[in-house]
Amino acid sequence: xxxxxxxxxxxxxxxxxxxxxxxxxxxxxxxxxxxxxxxxxxxxxxxxxxxxxxxxxxxxxxxxxxxxxxxxxxxxxxxxxxxxxxxxxxxxxxxxxxxxxxxxxxxxxxxxxxxxxxxxxxxxxxxxxxxxxxxxxxxxxxxxxxxxxxxxxxxxxxxxxxxxxxxxxxxxxxxxxxxxxxxxxxxxxxxxxxxxxxxxxxxxxxxxxxxxxxxxxxxxxxxxxxxxxxxxxxxxxxxxxxxxxxxxxxxxxxxxxxxxxxxxxxxxxxxxxxxxxxxxxxxxxxxxxxxxxxxxxxxxxxxxxxxxxxxxxxxxxxxxxx
Numbered sequence: 001x002x003x004x005x006x007x008x009x010x011x012x013x014x015x016x017x018x019x020x021x022x023x024x025x026x027x028x029x030x031x032x033x034x035x036x037x038x039x040x041x042x043x044x045x046x047x048x049x050x051x052x053x054x055x056x057x058x059x060x061x062x063x064x065x066x067x068x069x070x071x072x073x074x075x076x077x078x079x080x081x082x083x084x085x086x087x088x089x090x091x092x093x094x095x096x097x098x099x100x101x102x103x104x105x106x107x108x109x110x111x112x113x114x115x116x117x118x119x120x121x122x123x124x125x126x127x128x129x130x131x132x133x134x135x136x137x138x139x140x141x142x143x144x145x146x147x148x149x150x151x152x153x154x155x156x157x158x159x160x161x162x163x164x165x166x167x168x169x170x171x172x173x174x175x176x177x178x179x180x181x182x183x184x185x186x187x188x189x190x191x192x193x194x195x196x197x198x199x200x201x202x203x204x205x206x207x208x209x210x211x212x213x214x215x216x217x218x219x220x221x222x223x224x225x226x227x228x229x230x231x232x233x234x235x236x237x238x239x240x241x242x243x244x245x246x247x248x249x250x251x252x253x254x255x256x257x258x259x260x261x262x263x264x265x266x267x268x269x270x271x272x273x274x275x276x277x278x279x280x281x282x283x284x285x286x287x288x289x290x291x292x293x294x295x296x297x298x299x300x301x302x303x304x305x306x307x308x309x310x311x312x313x314x315x316x317x318x319x320x321x322x
Contacts, residue, residue: 003212004274006204010058011272013202017054018047019181020174026272027169027289028055028143032209033216033268036166036261037122037142039107039157039293043149046171052103052143060205061100061139068110070155074117078127079134092129097121100137104144108154115157118142119164139206159252159296166261167286168293216271221263221278224322229266229283233259235315236295242318249301249311254294262290280321288312 001009007029014025024040028051031038040048049065056063066077079095096102097118104118121127125136144165146157162168174182237253239246266282273282292308301311 003208003215004271006202006208007212007272008274010202010204013058014051014054017185018051019185020178021047021051021171024048024051024169024171026269027167028052029272030265030268030286031143031166032141033213033271034166034261034264035141035213036264037164038144039162039165039168040143040145040171041148041168042145042171043173044147046173048143048145048171049103049105052101056101058202058204059101059139059209060203061137063101063103064096064099065103065105066096068104068106068108068114070109070111072110072114074113077114077117078121078129081130090130092132092134094134095127097127098134098136100139100141102140102142104142106147107144108146108156111155112158115155115161118144119161123164139209159293162293163255163257165293167265167289169289170292212271216264216268219267219270219276219278221267222322225278225280225283226263228280228319228322229262230259232283232287232315232319233262233291235319236291239311239315242315246311246314249298249306250295251298252296254291258290258294262286265290284316284321287316 011025011029014028015022018025024047027038032055042048053063053065075095077095077097079093079098081090082093083090107115107118121136122142125140127134127136146154233254233256235242236250236258239250239253240248262283265286266278269282269286270276270278288309291312295308295311297306297308297311
């Protein structure tokens, strides 16, 4: 089976087990192919945890879920040195971050020190405890979730830390047909639970993941499209160039990380689609999730009810497609 066929089978398996969230499934696979991390925002019960768990079950690797709470400490993530009285030495005990796929559930419920410990591990791919530095697995991906409904007792992620996430995805409720399919799937799983766990539908090895990443990087990106994606990011820094009505709407534009993320995610999406080239639709589809958390609206724009999504849609409509 070719790499494309393997990942097509993986995508079909995920969409069968995570009903009504095809966009989330695609973003998960794009993030995996880009060696990045994903922030997912949505109401409870929208299969956020289920999606990453099903993905972990389909990969050669291990999975760890961390429930973030206000009393969590950085050592609860990274691990700590334990004293051994029998010989007077200290031994490092690895924390839950030493896994391949990590679900940071409700990340905005933990204080800043804990969030920083996680984001440092995401950025540096290593953990420092005392005088020692420990490398994280080569296959390491974090999916963090946050609940937009309850803000009491939460610690919102600062914009500079949000920038570390490759994508910021917002998930919504499934439609009626998907809801009925969820009912059917739940009944099947409840019956199967009495007979023992069902076997995984797909098994993707780490070598296949690394090979797919290399293949996505080799996709052809035409120079006009490269200039187009750069212009989209630059438009967030000077939106007034694309209309007087956009002047003063943004406090800060997207950082160079946005350019890098948009290029890589567009390549990954094109590769998942089975193409050997990047199309304008790949850039346009990924732009909202790449830029959403990397721009800061001005106070007046927020007061007028403008959202980052609406502003990004205006820029996409006004930046000329080659």
